[in-house]
Amino acid sequence: MIAKGLKGIVAAETSISHIDGNEGRLVYRGYEIADITEKCCFEEAAYLLWYGVLPDETQLQQLKTELKNNRQLSGSMKTIIDQLPPSMDMMSVIRTAVSAEGSAAYSWKPDVSQAIRLTALLPSIIAYRNSMLEGKRYSEPVESFDHVENYLYMLKGEKPTRAHVEALETYMILTLEHGMNASTFSARVTASTESDMVSAVTSAVGTMKGPLHGGAPSGVIDLLENISAEGTVEGVIRRKLQNGEKLMGFGHRVYKTHDPRSLALKDKLRELVGNDEWLDLALIVEEKAVELLAEFKPGRSLYTNVEFYAAAIMKAVQLESSLFTPTFTASRVVGWTAHVLEQAEDNTIYRPQSEYVGTFVKSSINL
Numbered sequence: 001m002i003a004k005g006l007k008g009i010v011a012a013e014t015s016i017s018h019i020d021g022n023e024g025r026l027v028y029r030g031y032e033i034a035d036i037t038e039k040c041c042f043e044e045a046a047y048l049l050w051y052g053v054l055p056d057e058t059q060l061q062q063l064k065t066e067l068k069n070n071r072q073l074s075g076s077m078k079t080i081i082d083q084l085p086p087s088m089d090m091m092s093v094i095r096t097a098v099s100a101e102g103s104a105a106y107s108w109k110p111d112v113s114q115a116i117r118l119t120a121l122l123p124s125i126i127a128y129r130n131s132m133l134e135g136k137r138y139s140e141p142v143e144s145f146d147h148v149e150n151y152l153y154m155l156k157g158e159k160p161t162r163a164h165v166e167a168l169e170t171y172m173i174l175t176l177e178h179g180m181n182a183s184t185f186s187a188r189v190t191a192s193t194e195s196d197m198v199s200a201v202t203s204a205v206g207t208m209k210g211p212l213h214g215g216a217p218s219g220v221i222d223l224l225e226n227i228s229a230e231g232t233v234e235g236v237i238r239r240k241l242q243n244g245e246k247l248m249g250f251g252h253r254v255y256k257t258h259d260p261r262s263l264a265l266k267d268k269l270r271e272l273v274g275n276d277e278w279l280d281l282a283l284i285v286e287e288k289a290v291e292l293l294a295e296f297k298p299g300r301s302l303y304t305n306v307e308f309y310a311a312a313i314m315k316a317v318q319l320e321s322s323l324f325t326p327t328f329t330a331s332r333v334v335g336w337t338a339h340v341l342e343q344a345e346d347n348t349i350y351r352p353q354s355e356y357v358g359t360f361v362k363s364s365i366n367l
Contacts, residue, residue, distance in 0.1 A: 016338050019179045024257040037170050037264040042147050045173045049338040050112050070120035071141040081129050090326045091209040097125045102198035109344050110197040115337030122330040127154035163275035164317045170268040171313050174261040177335030183207040187336040189350045191343040204336045214325040219248030220311035233288045241296040249308030258303045265309035282312030
Protein backbone atom coordinates (compact mmCIF):
# COMPACT_ATOMS: atom_id res chain seq x y z
CA MET A 1 0.00 0.00 0.00
CA ILE A 2 1.35 3.40 -1.01
CA ALA A 3 0.92 6.36 1.34
CA LYS A 4 0.97 9.24 -1.12
CA GLY A 5 2.71 12.25 0.33
CA LEU A 6 3.83 9.92 3.16
CA LYS A 7 0.53 10.70 4.88
CA GLY A 8 0.28 8.80 8.15
CA ILE A 9 3.85 7.50 7.93
CA VAL A 10 6.02 8.00 11.02
CA ALA A 11 9.46 8.96 9.74
CA ALA A 12 11.20 10.20 12.91
CA GLU A 13 11.07 10.32 16.68
CA THR A 14 11.02 13.81 18.16
CA SER A 15 10.84 15.47 21.55
CA ILE A 16 10.35 18.95 20.07
CA SER A 17 6.57 19.13 19.68
CA HIS A 18 3.40 17.06 19.75
CA ILE A 19 0.15 17.61 17.84
CA ASP A 20 -3.12 15.91 18.75
CA GLY A 21 -5.61 16.84 16.05
CA ASN A 22 -8.54 15.06 17.64
CA GLU A 23 -8.11 16.72 21.01
CA GLY A 24 -6.92 20.06 19.66
CA ARG A 25 -3.55 20.02 21.45
CA LEU A 26 -0.19 21.50 20.52
CA VAL A 27 2.73 20.87 22.87
CA TYR A 28 6.24 22.35 22.78
CA ARG A 29 8.74 20.22 24.71
CA GLY A 30 6.00 19.00 27.06
CA TYR A 31 4.37 22.41 27.63
CA GLU A 32 0.85 23.19 26.38
CA ILE A 33 0.91 25.98 23.83
CA ALA A 34 -1.58 28.10 25.78
CA ASP A 35 0.76 28.14 28.78
CA ILE A 36 3.69 29.17 26.59
CA THR A 37 1.87 32.07 24.93
CA GLU A 38 0.55 33.24 28.28
CA LYS A 39 3.86 33.16 30.16
CA CYS A 40 6.70 33.29 27.61
CA CYS A 41 8.16 35.84 25.24
CA PHE A 42 9.45 34.90 21.78
CA GLU A 43 13.00 34.39 23.04
CA GLU A 44 11.91 32.11 25.90
CA ALA A 45 9.87 29.94 23.53
CA ALA A 46 12.76 29.74 21.08
CA TYR A 47 15.16 28.78 23.87
CA LEU A 48 12.75 26.02 24.92
CA LEU A 49 12.67 24.55 21.41
CA TRP A 50 16.44 24.74 20.93
CA TYR A 51 17.61 23.61 24.36
CA GLY A 52 14.67 21.54 25.61
CA VAL A 53 14.18 23.55 28.81
CA LEU A 54 12.93 27.01 29.68
CA PRO A 55 15.71 29.52 30.40
CA ASP A 56 16.44 31.16 33.71
CA GLU A 57 16.84 34.94 33.70
CA THR A 58 20.58 34.81 32.95
CA GLN A 59 20.13 32.36 30.07
CA LEU A 60 17.28 34.45 28.65
CA GLN A 61 19.37 37.62 28.68
CA GLN A 62 22.27 35.76 27.06
CA LEU A 63 20.01 34.58 24.25
CA LYS A 64 18.55 38.06 23.73
CA THR A 65 22.06 39.48 23.55
CA GLU A 66 23.20 36.85 21.05
CA LEU A 67 20.17 37.50 18.83
CA LYS A 68 20.86 41.24 18.95
CA ASN A 69 24.54 40.70 18.12
CA ASN A 70 23.61 38.80 14.95
CA ARG A 71 20.95 41.16 13.54
CA GLN A 72 23.22 43.32 11.42
CA LEU A 73 23.41 42.53 7.72
CA SER A 74 26.92 42.52 6.30
CA GLY A 75 27.80 44.82 3.44
CA SER A 76 28.10 41.83 1.11
CA MET A 77 24.64 40.57 2.13
CA LYS A 78 23.12 43.98 1.42
CA THR A 79 24.88 44.06 -1.95
CA ILE A 80 23.45 40.67 -2.88
CA ILE A 81 19.93 41.77 -1.96
CA ASP A 82 20.41 45.08 -3.81
CA GLN A 83 21.30 43.24 -7.00
CA LEU A 84 18.22 41.00 -7.04
CA PRO A 85 15.57 42.12 -9.55
CA PRO A 86 12.64 44.09 -8.06
CA SER A 87 10.23 41.55 -9.52
CA MET A 88 11.66 38.74 -7.37
CA ASP A 89 9.20 37.75 -4.65
CA MET A 90 10.19 38.07 -0.99
CA MET A 91 10.41 34.32 -0.32
CA SER A 92 12.85 33.92 -3.22
CA VAL A 93 14.88 36.81 -1.82
CA ILE A 94 15.00 35.12 1.59
CA ARG A 95 16.03 31.82 -0.01
CA THR A 96 18.83 33.53 -1.94
CA ALA A 97 20.06 35.59 1.01
CA VAL A 98 20.04 32.63 3.40
CA SER A 99 21.95 30.55 0.85
CA ALA A 100 24.53 33.34 0.55
CA GLU A 101 25.07 33.11 4.31
CA GLY A 102 26.57 29.65 3.84
CA SER A 103 30.26 29.28 4.62
CA ALA A 104 32.73 26.94 6.29
CA ALA A 105 31.41 28.20 9.63
CA TYR A 106 28.26 26.16 9.03
CA SER A 107 29.93 22.84 8.32
CA TRP A 108 28.63 19.63 9.89
CA LYS A 109 27.83 19.18 12.78
CA PRO A 110 25.27 22.00 13.34
CA ASP A 111 25.07 23.83 16.65
CA VAL A 112 22.69 26.21 18.41
CA SER A 113 24.76 29.30 17.66
CA GLN A 114 24.07 28.73 13.95
CA ALA A 115 20.34 28.48 14.65
CA ILE A 116 20.43 31.72 16.63
CA ARG A 117 22.28 33.58 13.88
CA LEU A 118 19.87 32.50 11.14
CA THR A 119 16.88 33.41 13.32
CA ALA A 120 18.37 36.83 14.00
CA LEU A 121 19.13 37.49 10.33
CA LEU A 122 15.77 36.67 8.76
CA PRO A 123 13.84 39.74 10.04
CA SER A 124 16.68 42.00 8.88
CA ILE A 125 16.71 40.39 5.42
CA ILE A 126 12.95 40.90 5.10
CA ALA A 127 13.01 44.47 6.39
CA TYR A 128 16.00 45.51 4.26
CA ARG A 129 14.42 44.17 1.08
CA ASN A 130 11.05 45.71 1.96
CA SER A 131 12.58 49.15 2.52
CA MET A 132 14.33 48.93 -0.84
CA LEU A 133 11.11 48.03 -2.65
CA GLU A 134 9.25 50.86 -0.92
CA GLY A 135 12.01 53.32 -1.78
CA LYS A 136 12.60 54.31 1.82
CA ARG A 137 15.61 54.31 4.12
CA TYR A 138 16.31 51.03 5.88
CA SER A 139 15.76 51.25 9.63
CA GLU A 140 18.76 49.58 11.23
CA PRO A 141 18.12 47.29 14.24
CA VAL A 142 17.68 48.99 17.62
CA GLU A 143 19.70 47.56 20.49
CA SER A 144 17.05 48.17 23.15
CA PHE A 145 14.28 46.36 21.22
CA ASP A 146 13.66 42.64 21.63
CA HIS A 147 13.22 40.36 18.64
CA VAL A 148 9.59 40.96 17.61
CA GLU A 149 9.49 44.64 18.52
CA ASN A 150 12.65 45.19 16.50
CA TYR A 151 11.17 43.37 13.50
CA LEU A 152 8.11 45.62 13.49
CA TYR A 153 10.30 48.69 13.97
CA MET A 154 12.54 47.79 11.02
CA LEU A 155 9.49 47.28 8.81
CA LYS A 156 7.72 50.48 9.80
CA GLY A 157 10.54 52.82 10.80
CA GLU A 158 8.80 53.82 14.02
CA LYS A 159 8.32 52.35 17.47
CA PRO A 160 5.31 50.00 17.31
CA THR A 161 2.49 50.07 19.84
CA ARG A 162 2.56 47.61 22.69
CA ALA A 163 -0.69 46.03 21.49
CA HIS A 164 0.75 45.35 18.05
CA VAL A 165 3.96 43.89 19.48
CA GLU A 166 2.06 41.59 21.84
CA ALA A 167 -0.31 40.43 19.10
CA LEU A 168 2.46 39.70 16.59
CA GLU A 169 4.68 38.10 19.23
CA THR A 170 1.88 35.72 20.20
CA TYR A 171 1.39 34.79 16.54
CA MET A 172 5.11 34.20 16.03
CA ILE A 173 5.36 32.02 19.14
CA LEU A 174 2.45 29.93 17.88
CA THR A 175 4.07 29.41 14.49
CA LEU A 176 7.57 28.57 15.71
CA GLU A 177 6.97 24.86 15.32
CA HIS A 178 4.30 22.46 14.11
CA GLY A 179 5.61 18.92 13.83
CA MET A 180 6.71 17.19 10.63
CA ASN A 181 5.15 19.64 8.19
CA ALA A 182 6.45 19.87 4.62
CA SER A 183 9.13 22.50 5.22
CA THR A 184 10.39 20.88 8.42
CA PHE A 185 10.59 17.55 6.62
CA SER A 186 12.62 19.24 3.86
CA ALA A 187 15.03 20.61 6.45
CA ARG A 188 15.46 17.20 8.11
CA VAL A 189 15.97 15.42 4.78
CA THR A 190 18.71 17.87 3.82
CA ALA A 191 20.33 17.62 7.24
CA SER A 192 20.19 13.81 7.07
CA THR A 193 22.79 13.92 4.27
CA GLU A 194 25.14 15.70 6.72
CA SER A 195 24.78 18.88 4.74
CA ASP A 196 25.05 22.17 6.65
CA MET A 197 22.32 24.07 8.49
CA VAL A 198 22.20 26.86 5.90
CA SER A 199 21.41 24.30 3.20
CA ALA A 200 18.73 22.73 5.39
CA VAL A 201 17.08 26.09 6.05
CA THR A 202 17.34 27.03 2.37
CA SER A 203 15.50 23.81 1.51
CA ALA A 204 12.84 24.65 4.09
CA VAL A 205 12.38 28.20 2.75
CA GLY A 206 11.90 26.83 -0.76
CA THR A 207 9.25 24.46 0.55
CA MET A 208 7.51 27.15 2.60
CA LYS A 209 7.27 29.24 -0.57
CA GLY A 210 4.72 26.83 -2.02
CA PRO A 211 1.12 28.08 -1.71
CA LEU A 212 -0.10 24.74 -0.33
CA HIS A 213 2.11 25.23 2.73
CA GLY A 214 3.00 28.84 3.44
CA GLY A 215 0.23 30.55 1.50
CA ALA A 216 -0.87 33.94 2.80
CA PRO A 217 -4.31 34.20 4.46
CA SER A 218 -5.47 36.70 1.85
CA GLY A 219 -8.96 35.16 1.80
CA VAL A 220 -9.44 36.07 5.45
CA ILE A 221 -8.28 39.63 4.78
CA ASP A 222 -10.83 39.88 1.97
CA LEU A 223 -13.57 38.64 4.33
CA LEU A 224 -12.73 41.16 7.05
CA GLU A 225 -12.46 44.02 4.57
CA ASN A 226 -15.77 43.04 2.97
CA ILE A 227 -17.49 43.01 6.35
CA SER A 228 -15.90 46.31 7.34
CA ALA A 229 -17.03 47.95 4.09
CA GLU A 230 -20.62 46.66 4.28
CA GLY A 231 -20.94 47.18 8.02
CA THR A 232 -22.79 43.91 8.59
CA VAL A 233 -21.16 40.76 9.96
CA GLU A 234 -24.09 38.36 9.71
CA GLY A 235 -25.22 39.60 6.30
CA VAL A 236 -21.86 38.99 4.61
CA ILE A 237 -21.26 35.59 6.21
CA ARG A 238 -24.79 34.33 5.61
CA ARG A 239 -24.62 35.37 1.96
CA LYS A 240 -21.33 33.53 1.45
CA LEU A 241 -22.65 30.35 3.04
CA GLN A 242 -25.88 30.51 1.08
CA ASN A 243 -23.83 30.81 -2.12
CA GLY A 244 -21.81 27.74 -1.16
CA GLU A 245 -18.59 29.72 -0.73
CA LYS A 246 -15.85 28.46 1.57
CA LEU A 247 -15.44 30.61 4.66
CA MET A 248 -11.70 31.29 4.78
CA GLY A 249 -9.99 30.89 8.13
CA PHE A 250 -12.29 28.14 9.39
CA GLY A 251 -11.50 24.43 9.58
CA HIS A 252 -8.08 22.72 9.56
CA ARG A 253 -6.60 19.64 7.91
CA VAL A 254 -5.06 18.36 11.15
CA TYR A 255 -7.27 19.74 13.92
CA LYS A 256 -10.71 18.13 14.00
CA THR A 257 -11.81 20.45 16.79
CA HIS A 258 -10.54 23.86 17.97
CA ASP A 259 -7.10 24.82 16.64
CA PRO A 260 -5.19 25.45 19.90
CA ARG A 261 -3.16 28.19 18.21
CA SER A 262 -6.34 30.00 17.29
CA LEU A 263 -7.58 29.77 20.87
CA ALA A 264 -4.31 31.18 22.18
CA LEU A 265 -4.45 34.08 19.71
CA LYS A 266 -8.06 34.73 20.62
CA ASP A 267 -7.17 34.90 24.32
CA LYS A 268 -4.43 37.43 23.55
CA LEU A 269 -6.73 39.56 21.41
CA ARG A 270 -9.32 39.62 24.20
CA GLU A 271 -6.66 41.24 26.38
CA LEU A 272 -6.18 43.88 23.68
CA VAL A 273 -9.85 44.74 23.04
CA GLY A 274 -10.21 48.43 22.26
CA ASN A 275 -6.61 48.82 21.09
CA ASP A 276 -7.21 48.12 17.41
CA GLU A 277 -10.35 48.03 15.25
CA TRP A 278 -9.25 45.04 13.16
CA LEU A 279 -8.48 42.91 16.21
CA ASP A 280 -11.86 43.88 17.68
CA LEU A 281 -13.63 43.04 14.42
CA ALA A 282 -11.98 39.61 14.22
CA LEU A 283 -13.44 38.63 17.60
CA ILE A 284 -16.94 39.66 16.50
CA VAL A 285 -16.67 37.89 13.13
CA GLU A 286 -15.46 34.65 14.70
CA GLU A 287 -18.39 34.45 17.11
CA LYS A 288 -20.98 35.01 14.39
CA ALA A 289 -19.23 32.78 11.84
CA VAL A 290 -19.07 29.78 14.18
CA GLU A 291 -22.76 30.25 14.95
CA LEU A 292 -23.71 30.35 11.26
CA LEU A 293 -21.41 27.46 10.31
CA ALA A 294 -23.20 25.31 12.87
CA GLU A 295 -26.49 26.30 11.23
CA PHE A 296 -25.39 25.69 7.62
CA LYS A 297 -23.03 22.75 8.21
CA PRO A 298 -24.36 20.88 11.26
CA GLY A 299 -22.05 18.24 12.69
CA ARG A 300 -18.94 19.53 10.89
CA SER A 301 -17.41 21.22 13.99
CA LEU A 302 -15.80 24.03 11.99
CA TYR A 303 -13.86 26.51 14.10
CA THR A 304 -11.29 29.22 13.42
CA ASN A 305 -7.78 28.14 12.48
CA VAL A 306 -4.59 30.06 13.16
CA GLU A 307 -4.81 31.81 9.76
CA PHE A 308 -7.99 33.62 10.77
CA TYR A 309 -6.48 35.56 13.65
CA ALA A 310 -3.12 35.77 11.89
CA ALA A 311 -4.83 37.70 9.12
CA ALA A 312 -6.42 40.06 11.63
CA ILE A 313 -3.05 40.68 13.26
CA MET A 314 -1.30 41.30 9.93
CA LYS A 315 -4.06 43.73 9.00
CA ALA A 316 -3.79 45.49 12.35
CA VAL A 317 -0.01 45.97 12.12
CA GLN A 318 -0.42 47.05 8.48
CA LEU A 319 1.72 44.40 6.85
CA GLU A 320 1.21 43.95 3.13
CA SER A 321 0.11 40.48 2.00
CA SER A 322 3.55 39.97 0.43
CA LEU A 323 4.98 39.95 3.98
CA PHE A 324 2.64 37.33 5.46
CA THR A 325 4.53 34.20 4.43
CA PRO A 326 7.95 35.82 5.06
CA THR A 327 6.81 36.69 8.61
CA PHE A 328 5.65 33.10 9.07
CA THR A 329 9.11 32.05 7.86
CA ALA A 330 10.84 34.39 10.32
CA SER A 331 9.19 32.48 13.16
CA ARG A 332 9.26 28.93 11.76
CA VAL A 333 13.04 29.09 11.26
CA VAL A 334 13.27 28.35 14.99
CA GLY A 335 11.42 25.07 14.54
CA TRP A 336 13.38 24.15 11.43
CA THR A 337 16.72 24.66 13.14
CA ALA A 338 15.55 22.76 16.25
CA HIS A 339 14.73 19.81 14.00
CA VAL A 340 18.08 20.06 12.22
CA LEU A 341 19.84 19.89 15.58
CA GLU A 342 17.72 16.92 16.64
CA GLN A 343 18.33 15.13 13.32
CA ALA A 344 22.08 15.57 13.74
CA GLU A 345 22.06 13.91 17.16
CA ASP A 346 20.72 10.59 15.83
CA ASN A 347 21.16 10.77 12.09
CA THR A 348 20.02 8.33 9.44
CA ILE A 349 19.76 9.48 5.85
CA TYR A 350 16.22 9.57 4.49
CA ARG A 351 15.77 7.12 1.61
CA PRO A 352 12.14 6.14 1.04
CA GLN A 353 11.19 3.67 -1.66
CA SER A 354 9.08 4.28 -4.74
CA GLU A 355 6.96 1.87 -6.73
CA TYR A 356 7.64 1.68 -10.46
CA VAL A 357 4.44 1.95 -12.51
CA GLY A 358 6.01 2.25 -15.95
CA THR A 359 6.26 -0.45 -18.60
CA PHE A 360 9.00 -2.99 -19.44
CA VAL A 361 9.96 -3.11 -23.10
CA LYS A 362 11.15 -6.46 -24.47
CA SER A 363 13.48 -5.35 -27.21
CA SER A 364 17.15 -4.81 -27.81
CA ILE A 365 18.60 -1.36 -28.36
CA ASN A 366 21.38 -0.98 -30.88
CA LEU A 367 23.80 1.81 -29.98
